Amino acid sequence: MKLNSLTVGSGSREVVFLHGLFGQGKNFGTVAAPLGDLATCHLVDLPNHGLSPWTRTFDLDEQAEIVADWISDVIVMPVTLIGHSLGGKVAMRLALRRPELVDRLMVVDISPARNDAASQFDSLVGALRSLNLDTLTSRTEADRLLTDQIPDTTVRQFLLQNLRHKGDSWFWCANLDLLGDSLHQIGGWPPIQSEYDGPVLWVAGGQSPYILPGHTEPMRELFPRMTQVTLKRAGHWVHADEPAAFVELCRAFLGRVF
Incomplete structure (x- = not known):
């Protein structure tokens, strides 16, 4: 890879x-x-x-x-x-x-x-998943829509660096679904x-x-x-x-x- x-x-x-x-x-x-x-x-x-x-x-x-x-x-x-x-x-x-x-x-x-402590990402991932990327028009709009769920501006902007667009289409460059579903493994230590x-x-x-x-x-x-x-x-x-x-x-x- x-x-x-x-x-x-x-x-x-x-x-x-x-x-x-x-x-x-x-x-x-x-x-x-x-x-x-x-x-x-x-x-x-x-x-x-x-x-x-x-x-x-x-x-x-x-x-x-x-x-x-x-x-x-x-x-x-x-x-x-x-x-x-x-x-x-x-x-x-x-x-x-x-x-x-x-x-x-x-x-x-x-x-x-x-x-x-990694469990804090449960709510953060939920907030990111709540964004409807099909209707999103701008990063500014995404920031506004996430403000109530992620009130810390620094954390919100850190997470939104993963939001990209090509033409009029928006997408996550991070594998949001896999990472969100794997928080238990991420927080663990085999x-x-x-x-x-x-x-x-x-x-x-x-x-x-x-x-x-x-x-x-x-x-x-x-x-x-x-x-x-x-x-x-x-x-x-x-x-x-x-x-x-x-x-x-x-x-x-x-x-x-x-």
Whole structure:
């Protein structure tokens, strides 16, 4: 499967960014740009997102294998893998299953455990599905129609980046039906008997409910060289809430000798 990606920077480190649910690779553009002297950053659209192809079913290990095959074909060397939320889960599964492809791993505000906080997407997906795309006339109209169900402007605009049009026809570039029907799997963590012994930076948002105290033990069992950092003022979208601090963490992680 040929994944869509955007390349930013020309540094010697090869870095692959994996976004969260209903995101797109380009969401990491403001993080990748300041890293350009250190790294060549590949901002990947996960399967079923952005301009990447869709799959018939959703499975975390299948998603990880698709990304792993893409890394093998396109980059042909171990990479620094940075994954947020769903992208963090895919990144962890990839590192555990194909460790030869991952030089180091950064996991952003997600853990190897079931995340009940992901249930918030139930109502969000329901709101998106309620839009009648056959009668929709503009993105502005879509924004207005969703305001009551999704009152947070930032969240609404983030989700609406998935709404595209060709001529007078509107469509979702994300696989809304599959992802909406797979929220239980997306929020879960299937058992896995493996260990990744490379360096891992685990970044938490201090205002986010996604990483809980009980998640530390399973994280350390799978990733024994894990170091945890919390950005206290950030919510779940850590890189958007604290961009300068997040970039500094990335630079330090890329430059650190392990």
